[in-house]
Amino acid sequence: MIYAGFFGWIGRIIEEYAIQILYGIGRTLLLSLFGTVVGFLIACIFSYIRVKENPKIIGKILKGFVNVYVTVIRGTPMMVQALIFYYSFKMIGIDWDPLTSGLFTVSINTTAYLTEVLRGGIESVDKGQYEAARSIGLSEFRSMIFIIYPQAIKNSMASIGNEFIVNIKDTSVLNVIGVIELYNACLMAGNRYYKVVEAMTIAAIIYLVLTLSSSKLLQMLERRIGSPIKPIQSSN
Amino acid sequence: MILEVKNLKKKFGDEDVLKDISFNVEEGDIICILGSSGSGKSTLLRCINFLETPNSGDIFFNGINTKNMNINELRTKIGMVFQSFNLFNNLNVLKNCMIGQTKVLRRTKEEAKEIATKELIRVGMKEYLDKSPKQLSGGQMQRVAIARALSNSPSLILFDEPTSALDPEMVGEVLSVIKEVKKTGITMVIVTHEMQFAKEVSTRILFMNDGVILEDSRTEDFFKNPKTDRAKDFIKRFMEQ
Ligand SMILES: Nc1ncnc2c1ncn2[C@@H]1O[C@H](COP(=O)(O)OP(=O)(O)O)[C@@H](O)[C@H]1O
Ligand SMILES: [Mg+2]
Numbered sequence: 001m002i003y004a005g006f007f008g009w010i011g012r013i014i015e016e017y018a019i020q021i022l023y024g025i026g027r028t029l030l031l032s033l034f035g036t037v038v039g040f041l042i043a044c045i046f047s048y049i050r051v052k053e054n055p056k057i058i059g060k061i062l063k064g065f066v067n068v069y070v071t072v073i074r075g076t077p078m079m080v081q082a083l084i085f086y087y088s089f090k091m092i093g094i095d096w097d098p099l100t101s102g103l104f105t106v107s108i109n110t111t112a113y114l115t116e117v118l119r120g121g122i123e124s125v126d127k128g129q130y131e132a133a134r135s136i137g138l139s140e141f142r143s144m145i146f147i148i149y150p151q152a153i154k155n156s157m158a159s160i161g162n163e164f165i166v167n168i169k170d171t172s173v174l175n176v177i178g179v180i181e182l183y184n185a186c187l188m189a190g191n192r193y194y195k196v197v198e199a200m201t202i203a204a205i206i207y208l209v210l211t212l213s214s215s216k217l218l219q220m221l222e223r224r225i226g227s228p229i230k231p232i233q234s235s236n
Numbered sequence: 237m238i239l240e241v242k243n244l245k246k247k248f249g250d251e252d253v254l255k256d257i258s259f260n261v262e263e264g265d266i267i268c269i270l271g272s273s274g275s276g277k278s279t280l281l282r283c284i285n286f287l288e289t290p291n292s293g294d295i296f297f298n299g300i301n302t303k304n305m306n307i308n309e310l311r312t313k314i315g316m317v318f319q320s321f322n323l324f325n326n327l328n329v330l331k332n333c334m335i336g337q338t339k340v341l342r343r344t345k346e347e348a349k350e351i352a353t354k355e356l357i358r359v360g361m362k363e364y365l366d367k368s369p370k371q372l373s374g375g376q377m378q379r380v381a382i383a384r385a386l387s388n389s390p391s392l393i394l395f396d397e398p399t400s401a402l403d404p405e406m407v408g409e410v411l412s413v414i415k416e417v418k419k420t421g422i423t424m425v426i427v428t429h430e431m432q433f434a435k436e437v438s439t440r441i442l443f444m445n446d447g448v449i450l451e452d453s454r455t456e457d458f459f460k461n462p463k464t465d466r467a468k469d470f471i472k473r474f475m476e477q
Pocket of ligand 2: 397
């Protein structure tokens with residue numbers, strides 16, 4: 001078969017590296033989904049620590065930790081974080097593979113962003129909701145679990161979904177520790193023939209399909225859950 | 237005596253909002269707290285169920301100093317109805333009235349549902365059990381809020397201007413629900429600007445001004461023979477309306 005021209009090379013790369021590229025897509029989706037889910041779960045705890053008023057001594061220490069954590073992680077590139085985690089764990093004798101390390105990094109990273117998202121979500125819930133919850137005898141913790149978080153999460157759905165979409169794109173930096181996700185798989189295929197532009201065009205199109213379809217899916221999910229709750233202004 | 241407030245003081249920053257407040261509430265009393273805006277009425281109510289922490293003073297509930305009580309348990313016995321309703325937006329009408337019962341009072345789901353339904357019927361909201369708060373009018377929301385407070389079977393309910401956030405045409409329905417609740421014999425403390433309502437429904441009036449209770453009188457006496465000039469002015473303004 002004769003391959004020629006830009007589209008010809010694209011066809012050839014896809015044909016020969018279909019399996020690798022599919023694995024790359026799988027890893028990219030795994031990293032983004034895992035990172036968003038784990039990040040969300042930890043962020044639920046961290047945001048609680050972050051918004052807790054008048055914490056006791058342990059709460060204060062935890063709050064300090066979360067504040068530093070959020071600032072440091074959001075203030076540094078994920079690529080740098082990935083390298084630090086990957087090699088520092090190896091230095092202390094934990095021999096992990098790039099994918100595991102990548103899953104760890106993206107979870108740590110997403111946690112920081114979603115902690116802030118949820119904090120905003122919690123603050124967007126009218127204060128009267130919390131007071132009413134306390135007034136019927138719910139403890140602080142239960143008020144948060146049963147009344148505040150359901151509303152805060154619902155109000156944050158768009159941002160949480162957005163974080164997932166950002167992760168689809170940003171996990172490409174995990175190639176620095178050798179994770180063969182979508183970008184890396186395409187790059188390797190392209191390098192084989194010195195056809196980087198063709199390979200990256202393939203990557204770009206697949207990323208676009210992934211982000212657009214995720215965005216559509218999330219929109220449908222959001223509609224199912226219902227529009228964000230508009231808080232009623234309390235006036236006490 | 238169901239409630240005894242002794243020498244209650246509350247500051248916000250440097251501002252003395254409650255200056256040495258003392259009063260008693262007998263079982264079955266319907267007390268209306270009157271007074272101009274900013275006189276400390278809301279703060280007083282909120283100190284009673286510790287949504288605000290007083291700076292000093294004691295509050296006795298059924299003779300027991302509330303300092304020695306579990307705050308969440310105390311709150312199940314003292315219901316609160318807010319000016320802005322504060323229905324739980326993530327729960328439907330029925331569940332708004334059940335969550336306190338199941339999560340705090342540990343009633344079974346069936347029992348909680350039965351009691352919630354009974355209270356929602358009392359406030360005329362039987363048709364709306366599975367509606368979300370967003371689907372209700374202000375008056376309906378406040379009626380549900382009253383049912384929510386009643387569902388915990390409290391022995392005292394505090395109302396903080398329950399009709400002030402309502403459109404005028406909805407004030408009546410909420411006031412008549414409160415009159416309906418009165419028939420149960422439950423003790424109520426109501427902050428209100430609805431003077432006619434206060435006159436009809438209350439057994440006693442507390443007239444507050446600038447962080448102190450200026451008058452604590454039987455309702456009849458308050459309206460016939462107010463002791464202070466402030467109260468006289470206040471009533472006069474109402475009569476002229
Ligand atoms: N959370 C608060 N922080 C600071 N000042 C407050 C707060 N709540 C009330 N105040 C002040 O306390 C005073 C009494 O308020 P409030 O109890 O709401 O009066 P009322 O209900 O009689 O209108 C007002 O001067 C008000 O500005
Ligand atoms: Mg007030």
